[in-house]
Amino acid sequence: MTAPVKSSPLGLTVLALLHHRPLHPYGIQQLLKEWGKEQVVNVGQRAGLYRTIERLQTGGLIAVRHTERDQQYPERTVYEVTDEGRAVTRQWLEQMLAVPKAEFPVFPAALSNMLMLSPDEVAPILERRRKRLAAQRAELERQNAAAPAGLPRITLIENEYLLAVVGAEERWLQGVLDDLRDGSLTWSPEMLEAFQDAAEPGADASAAHESTETAG
Structure with missing residues (x-):
């Protein structure tokens, strides 16, 4: 079989x-x-x-x-x-x-590790991606505009979807870039290390113990 x-x-x-x-x-x-x-x-x-x-x-x-x-x-x-x-x-x-499939594209994986770089390093890198997305969107729009008049919508439905996805990512990326440039999205090794220390199991208990010893 x-x-x-x-x-x-x-x-x-x-x-x-x-x-x-x-x-x-x-x-x-x-x-x-x-x-x-x-x-x-x-x-x-x-x-x-x-x-x-x-x-x-x-x-x-x-x-x-x-x-x-x-x-x-x-x-x-x-x-x-x-x-x-x-x-x-x-x-x-x-x-x-x-059925939406659990896929693992490259970009989200890179985003999850972006904190290895500094905000100043990340901004120009993401700007390069935004420009490529803009070019991709323009090409999809050109293809749609070049389609013969009266062409059934179903024949270009994948272009319509890709245009929506690319446009959504481009808008999201522009928002992230704006936040990086005005400082509302920022991080540093010290900030991340402090958060990690505070999030470690037993951190609250250790802090309470130290406070008690100081009081005594």
């Missing part, structure tokens, strides 16, 4: 593209770019796409339709989605839409 295939954003997208028509890996890669899917799935390395295709085939979700032979190109294997693949695509899609 074949083990269930673990869902992934790239796996779902490959299955969705094969619902459109049978494709060889190069055709899948081209459609991913043409339809702007590289903004929401990691297709930076072709090897990752081939591993995903192999995993889907091993799991019985896609199958070889035929092999194309052309003197101008190497032999190309064309894949199609199976009936099981159609059912699994629906399951994955419903799960990903309905």
Whole structure:
């Protein structure tokens, strides 16, 4: 019995593209770019796409339709989605839409360790990020503006979501930068050390004991 295939954003997208028509890996890669899917799935390395295709085939979700032979190109294997693949695509899609997944992106992890730097060091670093977010937002807005008139909203719904997320982070980051610059968000090794000492178990009891001894 074949083990269930673990869902992934790239796996779902490959299955969705094969619902459109049978494709060889190069055709899948081209459609991913043409339809702007590289903004929401990691297709930076072709090897990752081939591993995903192999995993889907091993799991019985896609199958070889035929092999194309052309003197101008190497032999190309064309894949199609199976009936099981159609059912699994629906399951994955419903799960990903309905259930927020516990993900661990890089930025929150860096924020949690930001106190290793000083406020003066952090401000210009976060300003660089804010500028990149602004550029990303401008590009998403450009793509939306360049869409053909009358294009159904559903075809750009992921852009709409990304624009909302990028805009929200950009606004939040600007607020943090303002707080850093006016001093309302600040820290120092001494401040953090004092807080840690006060928060250690038994700190209150030790303080009370010292107070009692002094009184005696």
